[in-house]
Each structure stands twice: as structure tokens, then as C-alpha cells.
Amino acid sequence: MSSKIALVTGASSGIGAATAKRLAEAGFKVYGTSRRGAQSARHGVEMLALDVTSDASVQAAVAEVIGREGRIDLLVNNAGIGVAPAGAEESSIGQAQAIFDTNFFGLVRMTRAVLPHMRAQRAGRIVNIGSVLGFLPMPYGALYAATKHAVEGYTESLDHELRHWGIRAVVIEPAYTNTPFDANMLAADAKLDAYGEVRAAVTRRVQEVMATAEGPEVVAATVLKAALARTPKLRYTSGTLAGRLRLLRTFAPAGVMDAGMRKDLRLA
Secondary structure (H helix, E strand, O other), X not given: OOOOEEEEOOOOOHHHHHHXXXXXXXXXXXXXXXXXXXXXXXXXXXXXXXXXOOHHHHHHHHHHHHHHHOOOOEEEEOOOOOEOOOOHHHOOHHHHHHHHHHHOHHHHHHHHHHHHHHHHHOOEEEEEEOOHHHOOOOOOOHHHHHHHHHHHHHHHHHHHHHHHHOEEEEEEEEOOEOOHHHHXXXXXXXXXXHHHHHXXXXXXXXXXXXXXXXXXXXXXXXXXXXXXXXXXOOEEEEOHHHHHHHHHHHHOOHHHHHHHHHHHOOOO
């Protein structure tokens, strides 16, 4: 295991930091990335500068790891931005594009940069951090949910395409996770008075749930499980709530799910 090389994006805090630490403890040699630039190693993790919205930055970071190690065995696409509750109408097109550029196209950039090396070594694993919102979209979370739906579809197609080379792609589906990621969500840039009251109410409810949510270590453990599985599943829910929501989404009538979500968010 000591020869396995992992690259984890968005590893300076939250799920990324917990995942990088857990992988290092399991014996991986881990390179983490941060937009804030290279930092001193911690918890056995070497930190590199990387902005997933920049083609040049992505290529440079991957080239750095390949130059040092000669291979990348595991890519964890974790880097992303949270979006505060808001009506879909309340974000400009520019903001919508920026959210997708990080949460989806950043993942695509990383995958495209790493795949030539994984194909050459005929082995590798790509673990994408998705969300329960990738299969169960919530009101006042349309753009974030849309990026996570894109991650789900991309990962499933990718996994089919790569098996020929001994590469597998999987997606992790956490629910609410108590991390700084959620404390620094991007606010809508085109707010409308018409949504003000309900936006505030949904925000309060999300904050209540976040305060008692499971920590990022739960997601990190799921990532490790997916990374080590001999025959990985395509999807891994992470945490108690995520598992329950996946079961409900699969087996409960649509009307029951609809009513339950609205009740939980205290919508009329």
C-alpha cells in the first residue's frame, strides 16, 4: 500500500482534509491541493497549489505529482463550492456558470489530466464527491443540485468507459456534513424580494440540521472503502441520513417524498 499514490483536491479543510488524512493513515502517499497555494505537509499529506477552474493549474499540479512519483493510483475529486439556499431565479447566468466551473468542470479537468497516466499504467481509481442532492434535489438548491446530478451522470458513463484499462470511477453521496464548507456558502448574486421570506426560513432550517450533522470523517471513511474495494460499487452513500434518503428515494412513492421534504424544510 505504501506505493499507492493519491491526489485529493480541496484538501485544506473539511471533507478533503479528512479524506487526505485518512488515506495517509491507511498507507497511501497523499498529495492534497488547495487554491491558497502550497503549504507545509501535515498528517503525512504533501500540499500543492491548484485551482480546478484553471487548465494550466490542473496540468501543472498533475505534472508535479507524476514528476515526483511516476504514477497516480487514486484521484479524489473533492474541490467544490457550496451554494446558500436561494431560488433558482436568484443567481445570474454568470454565477451559475461559475458554480458549474468549479463543481463540475473542475472535476472534468482533473479527470482528463489524470486519465492518460492511469490508462498507461492500466490501473487507477477515480472517486468523485457527489451529494444526496445528486439524486434527491431540494427546493432552493437548484444550481448546486444540478452540478451534483451532472457529477452522477458523468461518473456512471465514465466508469463504463474505463473498465477496459482496469480503471474504475465511483461517486460518494453524503448528506449534510458539518464542515467549514457549509459555513462559507456562496450567496445568490441576484436576490429578489419575492423569495426573501422563504429563503430566510430554509436557510435557518439548513443551519439547524448542519449543527448536528455528522462530521467529515464519516465521508473520509467511505472514500477509503471505495478506494480499497476490489470490485467497487458505482455509488456509495455516506452516513446514516444519506443511506436513509437513498432507500426512500428508491422505494417510497414520489408524493410521499415530496411531502416529506417540504415538511422538513417547513415549506407551505
